[in-house]
Amino acid sequence: MPPAALRQLVAEEAPQIARLDERPVAVGTVAQVHRAVWPDGRAVAVKVHRPDARAVLSDELARVRLSFRALHLALPGHPVAPLWEEFHRHAVTELDCPGEAEHQRAFAAAYRGDPDILVPEVRLAGRRLLVTDWVDGEPVTAIAAAGDQRRCDDVAALVTAFQLSAPARAGLLHADPASENFRITPDGRLAVLDFGAVAAYPDGLPREFGHLLRAIVDRDAERLEATLRELGAVGARGGSASRRLLALAEAAVLPVLAPDFRFDRHWLRRQAGTLTISAGLAVAQGVRLPPGHLPLLRMVVGTVRLFCRLNAQADYDSALASWLPGFRPA
Structure with a gap:
């Protein structure tokens, strides 16, 4: 973004900013982030949408x-x-600064004082600009690059706890778990950034998803089919489709819940072809994504990519039992 356009935008929408570093600290597809100083002297992050x-x-x-x-x-x-x-x-919605601010305020309120999760407070929301507290910390991208496996596993555990607990605690899902949106603070907390991609789950994650995953764990095709129908995710040929999905899940989902499972890029490459073909056949047989849950799929896929980058290992089974209604064994 040209410095002159940046200065004009900040002067119009956040004139109280005392000092602005015109060099961006992060640049995305439609926005960039700058460090600045708020009137009370605190450091703030200024996210601005570029003119184009x-x-x-x-x-x-x-x-x-x-x-x-x-x-x-x-x-x-x-x-x-x-x-x-x-x-x-x-x-x-990713161009809606007031909407993003509203989401971030809800997350910040839900996790305020949490010993493990930090969400920066919102200071100001304009039409094309958002000002939040600055967070010092180490980017998760740097932690992944350094390859310290213990630290990578700790990050995965924190991200898992945040992603699964957010719908219950904030009534919202953070749908963009890219590594650039997380950092680890000096006191070891997971700082969560960028709330442009968020979905509302006011009652927490649906219990039906817990039932679905429990049926997979128990290898119960009949209960899997019943849950798919309850979710509106399967058509008339649900019986054969649910059996195909169960076979797919046994190869791709059950190993992840094992206590010694570790994500890595090689596993992802091995799974990619099988998942694509099997999922395509299941869709052809009438299975579809339950209406209204595309952000949840985005969150799952993004989290898997992040954990493969970290070569992560964590106790996913216990986290699901704690935060996914209907998953805990009866």
């Missing part, structure tokens, strides 16, 4: 829409249109 943000997002959405059209042609009769509408609705 809407045009860039529009171009990205146009490209993604082609993929949805291809999916519609490949799977005639599958409800692709509602999936695209949900994707589009969540994508455009």
